[in-house]
Amino acid sequence: xxxxLPEGRFPLSWFPSGPLGALLEVRGLTMRFGGLTALAGVDxxxxxxxxxxxxGPNGAGKSTLLDCLTRRCSPQEGSMRLGGxxxxxxxxxxxxxxxxxxTFQNAALFPGLSxxxxxxxxxxxxxxAGFWGAALGRTAAExxxxxxxxxxxxxxxxxxxYADHPPTALPYGLTKRIEIARALAAGPRLLLLDEPAGxxxxxxVPAFAQLIARLHRERGLTIIVVEHHMEFVLALCRRIVCxxxxxxxxxxxxxxxxxxxxVISACLGVVx
Numbered sequence: 077x078x079x080x081l082p083e084g085r086f087p088l089s090w091f092p093s094g095p096l097g098a099l100l101e102v103r104g105l106t107m108r109f110g111g112l113t114a115l116a117g118v119d120x121x122x123x124x125x126x127x128x129x130x131x132g133p134n135g136a137g138k139s140t141l142l143d144c145l146t147r148r149c150s151p152q153e154g155s156m157r158l159g160g161x162x163x164x165x166x167x168x169x170x171x172x173x174x175x176x177x178x179t180f181q182n183a184a185l186f187p188g189l190s191x192x193x194x195x196x197x198x199x200x201x202x203x204x205a206g207f208w209g210a211a212l213g214r215t216a217a218e219x220x221x222x223x224x225x226x227x228x229x230x231x232x233x234x235x236x237x238y239a240d241h242p243p244t245a246l247p248y249g250l251t252k253r254i255e256i257a258r259a260l261a262a263g264p265r266l267l268l269l270d271e272p273a274g275x276x277x278x279x280x281v282p283a284f285a286q287l288i289a290r291l292h293r294e295r296g297l298t299i300i301v302v303e304h305h306m307e308f309v310l311a312l313c314r315r316i317v318c319x320x321x322x323x324x325x326x327x328x329x330x331x332x333x334x335x336x337x338x339v340i341s342a343c344l345g346v347v348x
Contacts, residue, residue: 099124099298100145100266105154107140107322114140115151116322122266127292127299129313129330131306133343136319138302139181142268146178147171158266175265181274183251185243191254192239195226198261229257233287249280253287260291266298273305285311306343310334318342 100122107115115137122128130138143149145156147168156163161174177198185194199222230236233253243251252272259267272288273281285308292299292312303309309316309330316333318326320342326333333339 097124098122099126099159100300101155101157102141102145103155105141105144105151105156107137107144107149107151113322115144115154117154118319118322118324120317120324120327122298122300125296125298126315127289127297127301127313129309129316130300130302130319131304131309131316131333131339131343132319135321136342137322138319139270140322141319142178142270142300142302145171145266145268146176172262175263176268177259177262177264177266178268179252179255179259179270179272181271183243183248183255185251185254185258187242187244189242190240191235191243191246192223192226192230194243194254195229195257195261196222198258199225199263226257226261229260233257249276249284252276252284256288256291264297266300269299269301269303271303272301273303273308281305281308282311284308288312306334 098121100120102118102120105115105118106113118141132138140149144151145163147163147166158174158176163171186197189197227236227239230239233256235250235253235257238246238250243254256269256272269288273284276284288299289312291297301309301312313330315328316330317324318333318339325342326336326339
């Protein structure tokens, strides 16, 4: 992706005029942990090519929703469809194969692998054999192809100089970039970003937002961003969904949601 990143906030003309059709359809999603209801009958549609912000206070159910979509959790009720394919009951590797990739609040990288190898892992998450099993069966040409794909992603994320370094030796902001690059290596249709701005230094946040905006614009990715950093979300997303105590309390245009009294109350006044 050549060319400089734009500066400042992103005008609405940057983004597609609207979703091309429902890619993700969630109906009545309910997830309980013992006596705690983390999600209570949540409905959510995300259109093809849409970039949606998911906000709410701690304990609202945001990460649990991502856990359900990626099958880390098995909801007790409801349905989840990606491109018409029901996800409920599928093992996580099969869900990844249908086109869902995710990052986590704390970058979950392999310390014993180089940055390049960590990115290459993403291409194998959809396979039952995993990275090492697939590596044993790869030809030299396939290995080169995966390395070239990883190197292209490293260049996109400004990580080429660190390709052979272990991720543990790098600043936190760079490890966040590595994790997104690894997720993209899987070729997802839906990218789930769990607090991508969390832990970043204030000066790193605008550039990170610009990077995600460019990925969305140039690749046409469908993205859900879970985030507490409201300026980050408002800079990126036309549409925001707010959860509170497992319930969806708002869903609509970003400015309308940020000014919704229920959202302001739920988020303790941080939406302003």
